Amino acid sequence: MQLGLYVHFPFCTNTCSYCDFYKERYEQTLEKQFFHALRIETELAADDSAIQNAEIVSIFIGGGTPSLVNPDLFADWLSLLKRHFVVGDTIEFTIECNPESVTLTQMQVMRELCVNRPVFGIQSFNTDTLQLLDRKHNPFHSQRAIYYANALGFRNFGVDLIFGLPGQTSKMLAKDLDQLLDLNPPHISFYQLTVEEGTPLARRVANGEIALPDQELLLAMYRGGVEQMSDFGYHRYEVSSFAQPGFECKHNLRYWEGGDFLGLGPSAHSFIQDQRFANCADVHTYISSLQSGKLPRVIDKSGNEERMTEAIMLGLRMSQGISRSAFAKRFGVPIEEKLDREQFNILVESGHLIPDKGNLRLSDEGIYLADEITRRLIK
Amino acid sequence: MSNLKQIRNFSIIAHIDHGKSTLADRLLQETKTLTDRQMRAQVLDSMDLERERGITIKAHAIRLNYKASDGVIYQFNLIDTPGHVDFTYEVSRSLAACEGAVLVVDASQGIEAQTLSNLYLAMENDLEILPVVNKIDLPNAQTQQVVEELTDLLGCSDSDVIRCSAKLGIGITELLEAIVHVIPPPSGDPDAPLQAMVFDSIFDSYRGAMPLVRIVNGTLHTGDRIKFFSTNKTYEADEVGYLRLGQIPQEKLRAGDVGYLFASIKQVGDTRIGDTITSVANPAKEPLPGFVDVKPMVFSGLYPAIAEDFTQLREALEKLKLNDASLVFTPESSTALGFGFRVGFLGLLHMEIITERLSREYGQTIINTVPNVEYHIHKTNGEMVVVDNPAFMPPAAEIEYVEEPYVDAQIIVPSEYIGAIMKLGVERRGEYKTTEYLSTNRASLTYSFPLSEIIFDFYDKLKSSTRGYASLDYGLPYYRRSNLVKLDILVNGDPVDALSVIIHREKAYYWGRALNEKLRQLIPRQMYEVVIQAAIGSKIISRATVKPMRKNVTAKCYGGDITRKRKLLERQKEGKKRMKQFGTVEIPQEAFLAALKIER
Numbered sequence: 001m002q003l004g005l006y007v008h009f010p011f012c013t014n015t016c017s018y019c020d021f022y023k024e025r026y027e028q029t030l031e032k033q034f035f036h037a038l039r040i041e042t043e044l045a046a047d048d049s050a051i052q053n054a055e056i057v058s059i060f061i062g063g064g065t066p067s068l069v070n071p072d073l074f075a076d077w078l079s080l081l082k083r084h085f086v087v088g089d090t091i092e093f094t095i096e097c098n099p100e101s102v103t104l105t106q107m108q109v110m111r112e113l114c115v116n117r118p119v120f121g122i123q124s125f126n127t128d129t130l131q132l133l134d135r136k137h138n139p140f141h142s143q144r145a146i147y148y149a150n151a152l153g154f155r156n157f158g159v160d161l162i163f164g165l166p167g168q169t170s171k172m173l174a175k176d177l178d179q180l181l182d183l184n185p186p187h188i189s190f191y192q193l194t195v196e197e198g199t200p201l202a203r204r205v206a207n208g209e210i211a212l213p214d215q216e217l218l219l220a221m222y223r224g225g226v227e228q229m230s231d232f233g234y235h236r237y238e239v240s241s242f243a244q245p246g247f248e249c250k251h252n253l254r255y256w257e258g259g260d261f262l263g264l265g266p267s268a269h270s271f272i273q274d275q276r277f278a279n280c281a282d283v284h285t286y287i288s289s290l291q292s293g294k295l296p297r298v299i300d301k302s303g304n305e306e307r308m309t310e311a312i313m314l315g316l317r318m319s320q321g322i323s324r325s326a327f328a329k330r331f332g333v334p335i336e337e338k339l340d341r342e343q344f345n346i347l348v349e350s351g352h353l354i355p356d357k358g359n360l361r362l363s364d365e366g367i368y369l370a371d372e373i374t375r376r377l378i379k
Numbered sequence: 380m381s382n383l384k385q386i387r388n389f390s391i392i393a394h395i396d397h398g399k400s401t402l403a404d405r406l407l408q409e410t411k412t413l414t415d416r417q418m419r420a421q422v423l424d425s426m427d428l429e430r431e432r433g434i435t436i437k438a439h440a441i442r443l444n445y446k447a448s449d450g451v452i453y454q455f456n457l458i459d460t461p462g463h464v465d466f467t468y469e470v471s472r473s474l475a476a477c478e479g480a481v482l483v484v485d486a487s488q489g490i491e492a493q494t495l496s497n498l499y500l501a502m503e504n505d506l507e508i509l510p511v512v513n514k515i516d517l518p519n520a521q522t523q524q525v526v527e528e529l530t531d532l533l534g535c536s537d538s539d540v541i542r543c544s545a546k547l548g549i550g551i552t553e554l555l556e557a558i559v560h561v562i563p564p565p566s567g568d569p570d571a572p573l574q575a576m577v578f579d580s581i582f583d584s585y586r587g588a589m590p591l592v593r594i595v596n597g598t599l600h601t602g603d604r605i606k607f608f609s610t611n612k613t614y615e616a617d618e619v620g621y622l623r624l625g626q627i628p629q630e631k632l633r634a635g636d637v638g639y640l641f642a643s644i645k646q647v648g649d650t651r652i653g654d655t656i657t658s659v660a661n662p663a664k665e666p667l668p669g670f671v672d673v674k675p676m677v678f679s680g681l682y683p684a685i686a687e688d689f690t691q692l693r694e695a696l697e698k699l700k701l702n703d704a705s706l707v708f709t710p711e712s713s714t715a716l717g718f719g720f721r722v723g724f725l726g727l728l729h730m731e732i733i734t735e736r737l738s739r740e741y742g743q744t745i746i747n748t749v750p751n752v753e754y755h756i757h758k759t760n761g762e763m764v765v766v767d768n769p770a771f772m773p774p775a776a777e778i779e780y781v782e783e784p785y786v787d788a789q790i791i792v793p794s795e796y797i798g799a800i801m802k803l804g805v806e807r808r809g810e811y812k813t814t815e816y817l818s819t820n821r822a823s824l825t826y827s828f829p830l831s832e833i834i835f836d837f838y839d840k841l842k843s844s845t846r847g848y849a850s851l852d853y854g855l856p857y858y859r860r861s862n863l864v865k866l867d868i869l870v871n872g873d874p875v876d877a878l879s880v881i882i883h884r885e886k887a888y889y890w891g892r893a894l895n896e897k898l899r900q901l902i903p904r905q906m907y908e909v910v911i912q913a914a915i916g917s918k919i920i921s922r923a924t925v926k927p928m929r930k931n932v933t934a935k936c937y938g939g940d941i942t943r944k945r946k947l948l949e950r951q952k953e954g955k956k957r958m959k960q961f962g963t964v965e966i967p968q969e970a971f972l973a974a975l976k977i978e979r
């Protein structure tokens with residue numbers, strides 16, 4: 001069995017205004033306890049008969065700010081992982097980095113530990129924008145981080161760029177993209193800002209302090225971005241994911257194609273043998289639970305119907321769409337049976353949905369409205 | 380107690396909130412008809428809804444025994460009447476069962492429109508009027524002034540008016556004595572062929588319809604074969620008796636008596652109010668006068684919010700029909716709302732009560748279409764068609780002219796507000812008739828209004844433009860010619876039948892524009908542009924658009940986001956059931972309800 005592995009490193013030195021991922025303020029002692037718990041979790045997880053002797057085919061260290069990690073603790077955990085699972089030396093191995101915390105030494109250590117895909121949370125090259133997001137880095141940090149990645153010979157790396165910020169114009173975005181494309185990153189995650197409930201940004205929007213761009217502008221920005229990247233040889237393979245040929249993120253594709261993955265660390269989600277489960281989103285509970293020998297998991301009690309809904313919802317986000325044969329093979333029914341016939345016809349007629357023989361996919365126009373289309377299509 | 384001389388049959392009539400129910404309570408208490416434990420506040424209003432709204436929907440009749448100062452024990456039959464203009468006919472039949480009426484006026488409010496209309500109904504039925512000024516304990520009571528209004532109105536003397544406070548129990552004994560002395564005993568021949576008038580009917584889930592009757596002539600025995608004049612249906616009288624808090628069975632009811640009857644009658648629709656019951660063995664030659672087959676005046680389409688609930692809605696309506704003879708419904712269908720019913724109501728209050736009971740007692744979520752009256756369409760080919768649903772309005776080319784129901788209305792108001800009434804009258808297409816002064820500062824205005832203009836929000840308007848002082852009442856409708864058109868609402872070029880209305884030509888533009896604007900706000904952005912138009916025939920009179928959705932896609936959807944996003948989709952899918960699919964457009968049910976809130 002093949003498995004993707006996600007590890008949630010739940011520490012940051014700073015809280016970004018838009019972030020709703022689970023995190024705690026970074027502390028060395030807490031980090032130690034976390035790694036201790038992570039080791040226990042790794043061992044307990046490996047005992048699970050469902051994934052025994054599984055081959056890990058991708059690793060993704062997310063967070064939080066994984067670039068803060070203590071390399072010794074990380075290396076120790078990694079060797080423990082390799083004792084319990086088959087982990088090839090050349091698999092895709094991603095770590096998320098905040099530009100300001102990237103050092104040459106640390107990147108070198110990571111490289112020695114087989115990490116081969118740093119992803120830099122650049123978000124923007126505009127200092128005002130970075131300030132609004134409460135990011136602690138500046139454009140210089142971003143350029144430096146990418147310089148290190150190139151200097152150390154990382155053939156594959158990624159960057160994140162956000163658009164749709166309060167006060168942002170299409171011109172500002174085009175400038176951001178220009179600077180980014182100059183750095184020639186193999187992979188770009190190009191995200192529209194999502195105002196998540198409970199974040200400082202959401203509060204500022206709610207009390208009218210800042211206003212988000214309207215749908216027209218958002219669409220113009222997204223379209224413009226797609227075009228600009230396409231001119232430089234990037235192709236969109238998912239709503240927000242763009243890559244030079246061959247540099248698509250294998251780990252993420254696993255999520256979207258229904259592959260198995262194991263999530264370790266607080267708030268991490270797993271999907272194993274058609275079952276979803278999630279770890280509690282609190283590092284203290286996570287640690288104490290594992291210290292008493294218990295996995296801090298909550299199982300999502302959903303079944304085949306929900307799996308089909310997910311497959312449609314995720315599949316339509318990808319440029320390749322949903323493979324009819326893969327769907328039929330996985331669920332034993334043709335995909336059409338799960339779709340609202342009337343809506344299907346309306347959407348095909350209006351050109352949003354493309355019913356190719358092999359795959360069912362959205363057109364460019366369709367991708368912009370993927371959520372609405374999915375809602376209409378699902379029976 | 381069979382001596383007619385010891386019977387008094389009477390009603391209490393009053394404007395709403397003048398304290399009728401409290402006074403009835405006090406009479407029950409004073410005559411010890413109910414024990415204190417049985418004595419809940421306002422026992423006569425038994426439905427929850429009645430209690431909450433403080434109005435009596437169904438009439439009731441209760442027997443009281445009163446030992447008067449002359450030492451004789453009198454039998455009082457107190458017949459409660461519904462207190463709303465929707466139920467004028469029921470009130471008139473309840474009054475017809477009496478010899479007298481206690482006319483209650485609030486000492487702080489004076490005579491109001493309903494006081495007058497009820498009084499006229501009582502006078503039409505030749506009742507003896509016993510005037511009472513209530514709430515004399517209120518700090519703002521103007522007792523003497525109100526007494527004068529009453530003496531002017533009735534031509535009686537100051538001492539004939541009883542001053543009381545039902546709340547504090549002041550003047551109750553005087554009232555009871557006056558009932559004995561002022562209200563005449565009933566007449567009637569107990570040996571003549573049976574003539575019993577139905578003045579109300581209540582549904583009992585175990586025993587079927589329970590008509591309340593006044594025996595005008597003859598005697599009704601338990602076990603008699605009886606016949607209803609209007610339906611010619613015969614039954615056996617299983618049980619007769621009179622009412623206290625429950626039923627008290629008797630061997631017989633004689634001329635002059637008021638009581639109830641059980642005869643295994645399946646639904647109250649078979650016991651029409653105003654109908655005459657006679658005996659099969661010795662039938663009366665003629666029914667009693669005054670029976671009218673009451674027709675609904677307001678019609679609305681009722682549709683289940685979720686299509687699958689249609690059968691449940693039908694069952695709920697059928698059950699309500701069992702004890703509400705005036706409820707009329709027929710199945711209909713709408714391209715926008717699917718299958719539902721066209722339901723006829725006596726008035727808007729009746730409609731509100733029914734929809735509220737459907738939701739409260741039967742858990743039904745209802746979308747109702749804009750209520751309308753019944754129109755008479757005279758076609759060019761000489762044919763006349765009755766239209767109670769705008770969807771069935773013939774095309775304009777086939778119409779010679781249209782008639783709509785009008786009513787004569789009476790508005791009583793302090794004279795400083797006459798201007799406000801005049802203004803409102805113009806807005807509602809009222810035709811002013813006369814003004815009469817009840818006192819130096821209170822006037823009574825008469826108008827004729829199109830029924831459709833006053834059954835909706837007129838009363839609220841009236842109240843708000845006169846700081847609550849005006850009162851309104853109106854009589855039965857008659858038909859008059861009017862310049863009416865059918866206004867359609869088109870969504871992306873197709874008419875949404877459930878939003879069509881029949882409206883006066885001059886008001887069509889305003890209505891269409893207001894509804895378009897409301898719809899534009901309520902229809903969420905969709906994948907495609909939505910064009911909303913108001914049209915008369917093929918002529919578009921206003922237009923609004925809902926801009927299409929431009930971008931709607933979640934930016935991030937990784938391992939940890941999948942469950943959350945799927946659950947959101949599932950919730951949206953539930954919500955989709957409540958949307959009405961109209962071509963490519965999804966219309967939320969609020970959009971249909973919005974039409975109800977457009978001001979006329």
